[in-house]
Amino acid sequence: MSATHHLQSLVAKDWHAATHHAFTNALADGTLSRAKMAGYLQQDYQFIEGFVRLLSSAVAHAPSLADAVPGARFLGQICGAENTYFLRSLQALDVSQTAPPAPETTAFQQLMDQARHSGRYEIMLSVLVVAEWIYLDWATPFENRADELPFWLGEWISLHSGKDFSQVVAYLRDQLDHVWETLDNDARAQVTATFTQAVRLERAFFDASWAGFAVAK
Numbered sequence: 001m002s003a004t005h006h007l008q009s010l011v012a013k014d015w016h017a018a019t020h021h022a023f024t025n026a027l028a029d030g031t032l033s034r035a036k037m038a039g040y041l042q043q044d045y046q047f048i049e050g051f052v053r054l055l056s057s058a059v060a061h062a063p064s065l066a067d068a069v070p071g072a073r074f075l076g077q078i079c080g081a082e083n084t085y086f087l088r089s090l091q092a093l094d095v096s097q098t099a100p101p102a103p104e105t106t107a108f109q110q111l112m113d114q115a116r117h118s119g120r121y122e123i124m125l126s127v128l129v130v131a132e133w134i135y136l137d138w139a140t141p142f143e144n145r146a147d148e149l150p151f152w153l154g155e156w157i158s159l160h161s162g163k164d165f166s167q168v169v170a171y172l173r174d175q176l177d178h179v180w181e182t183l184d185n186d187a188r189a190q191v192t193a194t195f196t197q198a199v200r201l202e203r204a205f206f207d208a209s210w211a212g213f214a215v216a217k
């Protein structure tokens with residue numbers, strides 16, 4: 001079993017809850033209210049800021065140019081198409097680009113900051129793998145529904161499914177699988193703790209999104 005499959009198996013319950021969530025089910029069948037999607041996007045745009053910093057740091061810590069390039073290309077995708085998606089969606093939903101951070105957002109920002117400041121590639125990858133793999137898992141079954149939905153729902157599925165995105169996840173997992181082989185038991189325990197916490201926070205973020213974040217006008 002690969003290291004990343006092993007890590008996933010340790011958190012199977014939270015993983016399943018995060019990838020088969022009422023929030024993403026409603027998003028994919030088009031019944032999610034505009035207010036819930038707006039609240040989610042306002043919070044998630046703040047998540048993206050920390051994510052961009054963390055991914056940049058992982059790119060900087062990659063052991064070789066070949067290991068860095070797919071991460072750097074993904075960084076370009078997030079700062080390009082995905083950033084534009086946020087701005088267009090928040091505008092279409094007629095809400096502000098900014099909002100006070102919810103506790104679930106702050107918790108994620110803290111984990112990402114901690115991973116970035118650790119200076120350790122494997123800790124950075126632990127958060128990145130969870131964030132992207134969970135999104136690939138929930139979105140993939142809905143890939144064919146994207147075109148029938150309003151763009152602020154459909155494009156969120158398209159951005160997290162398909163060949164290019166599954167290659168991003170494969171790359172991040174591969175990086176973590178390789179570095180794992182070089183780690184001692186202490187470092188492996190720290191990767192496990194970071195991975196586990198990230199999955200918990202993903203689940204909590206969807207729980208709070210489904211309950212409904214306050215929307216800033």
Ligand SMILES: Cc1ncc(CO)c(N)n1
Nearest residue numbers: 044047131132135202205
């Ligand atoms: C909270 C969260 N996790 C993962 C992703 C995927 O990038 C996202 N946009 N937001």
